[in-house]
Amino acid sequence: LSGQKPIQNETLVELESILFSADIGVKTSQKLLDMVAEGIRSGKLQNSEQIKDALRSQMQEILCSVLHKPLETTEPNSTTVVMFVGVNGVGKTTTIGKISSQLHAQGKRVVLGAGDTFRAAASEQLAVWADRSGASLVTGSENADPASVLFDTVQKGKAEKADFVLCDTAGRLHTKSNLMDELKKAHRVLGKAQAGAPHEVLLVLDATMGQNALMQAKQFSESTPLTGIVLTKLDGTAKGGIVLGIIDELKIPIRYIGVGEAADDLRAFEPKEFLNALFA
């Protein structure tokens, strides 16, 4: 930080603290602060207002480097199959319930697949959401093969001419290779149930997570190529800054953000609003 005025140094230190506290991570924060430091050295950025604006616009640029859109039907009169993956407790099942409710409100037919055949009361939890959202549900027996439950779910989707088939999977840590293989198999089997399925694979990430989120995104991508992210629990105090590094490195769009536990608590991702909250 040499060769800069004290006020500029002070601003940089303040910005560094904002970035780190928002879980943006060392690598991405460094990249952003280096760009800003360059602007200071070249004389383009003179005061703290300009410095902060420059940082925000760099962050906006990263966020807008991909197009963030909610789920859409792939083609009319076809069934779009969506698979939800992620580590334990991030909000996969609840997110499916919210999306199902929103699609139902749009007049779409939805079928849910209880692909978590492992955890206690997992399919009963999804069943409540199926009831709330007017969706059909396919479940399997306890400890049934998740892939076969999801296969049956797509069949039901085709039979009911559903617009969307939403597939729940059990939470799993990306470090467990047998569980990641199980996910790969489910992905493959969905393709057998319907050519092109799953049309979307959404990684659900918890906004309270720290740097492990990037590892999760990379590892899950290897088992099931990701088409989008859902960032949950943004109604809390965590800023969810982990998505900056993920978007910068992996270019995966954010389909939705979760802002609560009820059916309506799901929104599209808005980069400007996200940055406003981060700097608040």
Add this chain to the structure above:
Amino acid sequence: TLSKGFRTARQSLSGQTELTEHNIDIALREVRVSLLEADVEYNVVARFLDRVKTKALGREVATHVKDKSGQRLRLKPAEHFVGICYEELEALMGPVDTSIKLSKPVGTIMMVGLQGTGKTTTTGKLAQFLIKKQLKPMLVAADIYRPAAVLQLKVLGDSLQIPVFADPALLPPQLCAQALIKAKEWQCNVVIFDTAGRLSIDDELMHELEEIKRLTKPDNVFLVVDAMVGQDAVRTAAEFNRRLDIDGFILTKLDGDARGGAALSIKEITSKPIKFLGMGEKLGNLEEFRPQGLASRILG
């Protein structure tokens, strides 16, 4: 296996003959990167580095160790510095206190925390742990909001063949108070309350926890924290502690590769001990906290 940041710190000191303010500052910059990448909170990192620097300059750590044959060896500056970091980290995470206070005839444990951290699963794990200590636990399904939460706890209770108390007609504070009466009836000597996940900024739900505490005066209030949590750990831990005066933490999902730096932050901010570590999804996957494993994981 040292993380990149820590290895670089060590490398920056190799070939040096002594620790000076200048070479310590270089090494500290690398340790800082390592700790931030491990999710230790920003200000906690700053304070930690200050203490390490003071110690390194003050040479408080023994500068000699004994080798296998009992010979005294002088530590190189790099080893000396790494030793100070580990020592300081373990000191921060201690003193170790994995005790669970239990009054007679019925001891009580209240599980609290953010959504999805593993409270319900850990309730089952604690019950199994207590059964091994010849106690007779009873579980209380005080999460009346989450779909199938009561059933989830009942399934866990059934697998352990222990009673689970639930009542759809009662709100959580009254339910927990009733549970204590039920416990005597069912001859259980430990009661564990599983509460709903909630945000620390949700005043109404935080008040509900205060009410449960007021009515049942639990022997233990444990904050269940996900080991993957980032900088928010401090905000959450501070607020739960401020409102409930928690007795300790349980850190879950340590069977993944999250570095778990939150453990350092929450301990430093609240001074409350880490009691247990969740190491998997099965009810047997619970360990009593030991600082060594976590210290080397956080430092990388």
